[in-house]
Amino acid sequence: MKGPDGYSEEDWLALSGIQHFSFCKRQWALIHVEQLWSENYLTTAGHLEHERAHDYASSESRGDVLIMRDLRVYSRTLGATGACDVVEFHKSDDGVPLQGRSGFWLPYPVEYKHGKAKSIDADRLQLCAEAMCLEEMLACDIPEGALFYQQTRRREKVRLDETLRETVKADFQQMHDLFLRGWTPKPKRIRACASCSLRDLCLPELQKYQSAKTYIEKSLEEDV
Structure with a gap:
């Protein structure tokens, strides 16, 4: 149940679930409410492609860019927690301080996806949700992020506008309601x-x- 300070930790949902929810509400419920899962060649390929992106130990610095992999994030407002595939922190006077790092840094989330860019917003909504978590944790604004598709080996820049943000908020509200009721569409x-x-x-x-x-x-x- 959401209180004045947001959702308590025991009520947090999986951040990545918004991608499932946007694609198919029943799929989301089968996975996150009923705890069902099954692999096929597409999900297996996706897991293999994510292995390096989710290797926190391979985080690195490249000049004025700090690349963090498998960065854990959360939002009390959304009631969500998960991990970003990659968050690039670009050194900038307009950025925010990071513990253990000198200077100021601007976060730029990058989500890795199997296949190629899609017409629906499922991937963009997940990226936006990750950015909203980072904004809440770091007290900053993140106007843009990127989706990297393995098939095309290209980045798709995504403007994290109000339309995406409002959809993220509405979707998580519905997800919490369905999860609380234990309802599968x-x-x-x-x-x-x-x-x-x-x-x-x-x-x-x-x-x-x-x-x-x-x-x-x-x-x-x-x-x-």
């Missing part, structure tokens, strides 16, 4: 269902049946 078949690793657990085919009982009875009839 009903299946809604979309084109992306075909490549979803949770297809066999989700059963999007249930959409055209009034109940799971009706679906099972129909399946048994087809097998006879």
Whole structure:
């Protein structure tokens, strides 16, 4: 439950969940409410590509740029916690102080993704949520971040505007509500269902049946 100072730690949700939620609310609930998961070739490739990005020990300095990997972040306002793939800190007089570092630094989050840029905002919303966590922790403004896609090997710059920020806030509010109620939305078949690793657990085919009982009875009839 959210209080005057935000959500308490025991109510924090996984930051990365907003990417699932934006893509498919049922997928998010199956993973984060019902604790279900299944791998396919796409999720396995994504995990392998993230290994270096999530190696905190490989954080490094390159001149006036400090590159931090697997940086843990949180937001009491959103009620979320997680890890940024990469946060670049650029030395600048307009930046913020960092513990153990001299000078001032401007944070620039970079999220690594499998495949190529997408038309939907799921990846951009996750990046924006990470930036909002950093802003709350460091008391700074982060107007821009980037998405790096493994297939194209290119960065997509993302303006973290008010539209993205308001969507992040609204999505996390809905996620907290669903999580508190333990509610999983009903299946809604979309084109992306075909490549979803949770297809066999989700059963999007249930959409055209009034109940799971009706679906099972129909399946048994087809097998006879």
